Amino acid sequence: MPQETTLVHLSELAIDYTLSVAGAIVLILVGLFAAGLLQRWVGNALRRLPNFDETLVRFLSGSVRYAVLAVVLVAVLAQFGVQTASIVAALGAVGLAIGLALQGTLQNIAAGIMLLALRPFRVGEYIDAGGIAGTIEEVGLFATELKTADGVYILAPNSELWNRAITNYSRNALRRNDLAIGIGYSDDIAMARKTLLDLAQADARVVSVPEPVTFVDQLGDSAVVVTLRYWSATNDFWQTRFDLTEAAKRAFDEKGISIPFPQRDVHFVPQEAPKTPAKASRRRAA
CATH class of the missing domain: 2.30.30.60 (SH3 type barrels.)
Structure with a gap:
């Protein structure tokens, strides 16, 4: 009788564990299929969004997959009679400790997600x-x-x-540039303005809308500052500035418009020599 009872218990345990193992295998297979399916679905949905970064797509879809797998793991442990509540609590505590230890890293990840999303x-x-x-x-x-x-x-x-x-500096298609050049006070301001405007209008990289304009920006200590304001494509910003600066120097030289050096006028006002009192003069004479 004891042997028969033992065999009965063993057979019952074998059946229970067989069913548990079979159920765990089914849960794992279904979980893997569901995790892969949800990962592809989330990835395809995010890729349909305009200007959504591929790095962020992979991160979010991968996060969904691992979240599903975590749920499947807990379900498999529960299938074998393991108390999952304590495991979930322990995982939460471990996650909190890791989060505190990697606080700076998690900040970078959160900031990276925002940068990739908002672009x-x-x-x-x-x-x-x-x-x-x-x-x-x-x-x-x-x-x-x-x-x-x-x-x-x-x-x-x-x-x-x-x-x-x-x-x-590269996001917008057009950028404005102000090319300021100082000329002498005795030079023709109208000619200088027309020269700069002709140079801008002759350059194909300078757009016509908004149209280029010239104006007197300031009256400096040594020069009258004439400014050419124009718009060009962002990719042509620096090269257009370099070329127009050189062209303006050549054109001013040809037309006799000077670009003065910094200078300063010094006025010397002589002072009269102090008069010697008459009494003091007589004493020195004596």
């Missing part, structure tokens, strides 16, 4: 964020890679960029 800058654009300036090379979840104008590599944490005002 204040893209790869290839030149920005300045509170002194962090350069051309964007890559935007990641933790940090952003930049290259300065002189070829220096910068790796900036995303939280540093997100917490500062970002000036994007």
